Amino acid sequence: MFVSAICFTLIGWAGASIFSWRNILSLGHFPASDVDHTVAVCMTLFAATIPLSLGQRILLGLGRNDLVLYSLSTSSLFTLAIAWLLSSGGTSGIELAVSIPAGVLLSQLICFVLGLHTYALPLGLAIFGETGEHREIMRTAAPMLVLLIALPAAIQGQRLIVSWSDVPTALAVYGLAMQIYSPIWSFIAATSGALWPMFAKNRSHSAGKAQVVRQSLAIFFGVGAFAGAGTILFGDAVASLISHGTIHLSVSVVISMGFMLFVQAVQQVPGMYLTDSRGLAFQSLCVVVMTIANLALSVTYTPIYGPWVPFAATALSVMAFQVIPGVARVNTEVGLLTPRRGRLRIGRHHRLEMNRSGKP
Helix, strand or coil, X not given: CHHHHHHHHHHHHHCCCCCCHHHHCCCCCCCHHHHHHHHHHHHHHHHHHHHHCHHHHHHHHCCCHHHHHHHHCHHHHHHXXXXXXXXXXXXXXXXXXXXXXXXXXXXXXXXXXXXXXXXXXXXXXXXXXXXCCHHHHHHHHHHHHHHHHHHHHHHHHHHHHHHCCCCCCHHHHHHHHHHHHHXXXXXXXXXXXXXXXXXXXXXXXXXXXXXXXXXXXXXXXXXXXXXXXXXXXXXXXXXXHHCCCCCCXXXXXXXXXXXXXXXXXXXXXXHHHCCCHHHHHHHHHHHHHHHHHHHHHHHHHHHHHCCCHHHHHHHHXXXXXXXXXXXXXXXXXXXXXXXXXXXXXXXXXXXXXXXXXXXX
């Protein structure tokens, strides 16, 4: 995790010396030095959260999802406070973007300290202590790293694609829609985190696996349907309120955004269940294919049809390359729709032993 953090930091500062972030982000109306150095600082702060996120995983593994929610919910408060301090000091423009990763960093720091305290693990041992089995760690950490890189790339890469549009208002519409989408999705993602330790325990017991997964699918199907319907019904009204009536979201935007929330909510169940080493390896492959398909659809059709395309492309890609394969994979493991093959093999083996013993 430290190596990953160093790599992201180097990439961030390379944009302030080797190339320019302003050109990549299509922010030509800002001075190059302001954009390049702001992005570099933001990426450095983001990189620092990577090793600190271990605390969140510890708490989830211990079943303390409440502490995760409490600590991470302080992110918005820290962000608001830092933005107020920067603006009070005369900072304006793109430099205010630093407040967001800084707020996330402080909330992750709280989560990290709580994780070590709850697990009763000294800080020195956590950082410099036993290395453990590197192969076992990498079997889980390597595919998880792919997930953590590919998923944000699939979402944030679309903002760049929309910024390349010839329609001046496209980025404003997309940005406003994301302001509505982000808090709803954050709630769903935080809620689904409680499934991770529950499914991890459930995998070690042979009875009741399918029922737990079915119930979870039903719950998040309902949550996704509720969030999607609410977005479709009230998305434009909320956007009009936020923008003081200057920007409206079209029917195509709110429908595609609502469908995207629904699909992503359903995806949380197979996503949280397939968190062993084999499941994560399977998920990483699916996510890479999903990201490629998502960005390809967005690049091809966003210039033609407008800012609703990224939401629809994400929804279709997640459904085709994550939800359907993920549910199918879970079905083969726990028998959601069909009996597990392992039970049939056990039955045949048992019948064979009975025949060998001479019993009818």
